Amino acid sequence: MHHDNGIWVSTEDLNREDSFLQSAEQEFAVENLDQTTGNWQTGRRDFLKLMGFGLGAATLAASCEIPVKKAIPYVTKPDEIVPGVANYFASSFVQGGDYCAVLVKTREGRPIKIEGNSLSSVTGGGTSARAQASVLSLYDNRRLQHAGKVNGGNVDMMEWAGLDREVKAKLAAGGNIRVITNSILSPTAKKALAEFTAKYPTASVVTYDPVSSSALLAANEQCFGAAVVPNYKFGDAKVIVSFGADFLGTWISPVEYAHAYAKNRKVAGKKGAKMSRHYQVESHMSMTGSNADNRVMIKPSEMGAAIVALYNAISGNSGGPALNDKAAAAIKKIAAEL
Template identity: 45%
Template structure:
């Protein structure tokens, strides 16, 4: 059915005598479109017989042609294998077992690769205690695709060969013969790397090796070294815990390197109507505090008072009145749990860390393991501070970082 609707374009159409209406019929646009700026010579365009409809056809065709041309991919010439390796099948992933140690984390992992390119990092179930991985370990595969990472040695910002770098370092060390030189590195969990550092310092006796951890656990290392005679950290298996009391320790986060989530999750699964009890004393909200059965806000000074009360070095009256009931409950439940209880602490104080180690040893905690400690950290805040002062006063003449 035909439509009798009439669309008005201007009020001038009400007057049939108006010359404007006739002009609008002949020219759709009241003013000429400045097409000469992008279509070429104006004189040529004025004498052109191309209509607007034809112009739109040309534009549509050229757009379609450009789109079609863009769909054609580049030609990549490749040479196939004469004898293809058995371990490489296009589209089938391969897995390689390895370890990661980057100064933050240490873990046994499986690397998923396709045609030799790593695409995913997974935990190695055969890795035992070091099989756990966190988000940082998973994301470490992205560093392999960082186009800005160094591809080789550089001297003064310019690319160089390894031979040139070795010669420059050797000549620099010979020039500093007798002067104090510091080799500042992260903590290395690898015995081979430790042996190389030892051989380097043996060849250059004036070089002193100092380790620095980005996330310092120096106080806990100092306490463990004082109690057990080696610079390490106690390991914790929270799957064996019936009662967990944490004082400022976010053990579900990065506390002492992390990796305790799996054991904690096992202890939180109800078994025979029971599961672990978790009390958290902390100043700021943390992942551990969010998962605790009871979270008690407390300042660092208040946390120290609670720790002293639980370990027996302070009386209940030393604990602020507002958190006394929580402190009493924590101590009572730890005593009830016996060897299945554990006390952990995140206070940056060697004395506080020493109290925790001694307390867990006194109750015979099966959660804390000191026979197989964590060896991935060895940094010393005191030694690093001494290096900073030495550089400032000129005592240290050379600094090598790695």
């Protein structure tokens, strides 16, 4: 085909012969739209041209948006890091009622996965959904990048070096010092706080949890003389009765309880097969209730009456607040199992 730049592909093209021009126009012929019917049958060549253009444009647009990242090797590579080979570190996860010993999988120093630590005598290698999802919080771009100082009704961001200077100056000046923490299970953290309070006699540690167990502690102290959190052996229980306690979801130590609970819920063989029977009395659906053999629905206001009814059925006493007939029949069935 002849161009204005002087390039030609044949003598016919050079001489601009009519036969060549006609064949060149028919090489990529496009059918005209039928104005009367509105039908237009796209040819195979046109379809391939449009698809090729669209694919090329999409590829070009996508490639333009990808930032260039350079892979830079270590200047001094740590001995324990091999590119492409994962490293595992033992740690622990504590959040609210969740506790589990974990192994953190890392690649080049970046945590990417959490697994349970099978060496733990408490959780036995189990984890929770919160523990698995906690890795994502490390890469949340909304995390605070600096320390914050409350100034009136605002929080002013400040560098860590400036925070260290202010804290050291306040500690040296004396005065009352308060350290606010949630409940701490780590012996290392407890030892560090003990050393801090020993160095600064005016310091005291205030423990605060958004979901407090103070009522549970007070109840055990009143009933048994010790303000402690109980520990339940669900793996040894033949009958389990729970009144609103979601011990597989959020109550006390769900990871530990789920591991023990599952032991008595599996049939290993036909001979001597035994399973625990689980009754759940609750006012709303829970993880524990969804796994129960028998689930008794009551109103929140009837929870105390249900506990009294079970106590009376076992001990042979009478009295107490009234309970609806359906719930009362279910409580009698539970008492017969016990």
